[in-house]
Amino acid sequence: MPKVTLEPAGADKRATVENLFQLYVHDFTDFWTERRVELGEDGRFPPYPPLAAYWSEPGAEPMLIRADGQVAGFVLIDRHSHSGLPTDFNMGEFFVARHYRREGVGRDAALEAIQVRPGQWELAVARRNTGAQAFWRRIAAAVAPEVEEIDRDDAVWNGLILRFVVA
Ligand SMILES: CC(C)(COP(=O)(O)OP(=O)(O)OC[C@H]1O[C@@H](n2cnc3c(N)ncnc32)[C@H](O)[C@@H]1OP(=O)(O)O)[C@@H](O)C(=O)NCCC(=O)NCCS
Secondary structure, eight states: OOOEEEEEOOGGGHHHHHHHHHHHHHHHGGGOSSOOOOOOTTSSOOOOGGGGGGGTSTTOEEEEEEETTEEEEEEEEESOOSSSSOOSEEEEEEEEOGGGTTTTHHHHHHHHHHHTSOEEEEEEEETTOHHHHHHHHHHHHHHOSOEEEEEEESSSOEEEEEEEEEO
């Protein structure tokens, strides 16, 4: 199994995260119920405006996932809440590149990110992203004795919200 490390993605690594984000959006096209954005003439998805906040907003923490030192994904933590309830940490976006999947890279990265940040956690998973729902239920159960599940279906969010406290 690859050795997983997290590395803060400062301004010098912003372009790396933005490039990986293209792959992430491509994955998410599987979960859309309708075509949401079109590729540009350059063959890229258009910039996702909220991504910029990870390099400007207080409490936002962008990180690269490395597997055996290689770029393997990203972890983007912020303070937002899809439930509207008080939240210390939100797993805003999380991605493991396909060639590293189902090897425990996501699990190690998630545990490393979550366990060192005690407080109220929240994460929201799109309704059709059933793989990530299974993944996050396992992670949440590993880090907290109780996990609250909220099913939301409105203009704010459509899918599962998990909330748990890390001691
Ligand atoms: C979801 C994601 C992060 C999982 O990363 P990963 O490195 O493959 O996950 P792991 O190998 O650590 O999986 C740990 C466990 O989670 C569960 N799991 C992970 N992916 C799963 C899937 N696609 N379907 C069902 N269960 C899954 C399994 O129980 C797995 O253990 P196992 O492989 O021994 O069965 C990755 O598939 C991904 O980046 N997907 C696209 C982006 C995305 O959906 N991000 C999450 C947004 S909320």
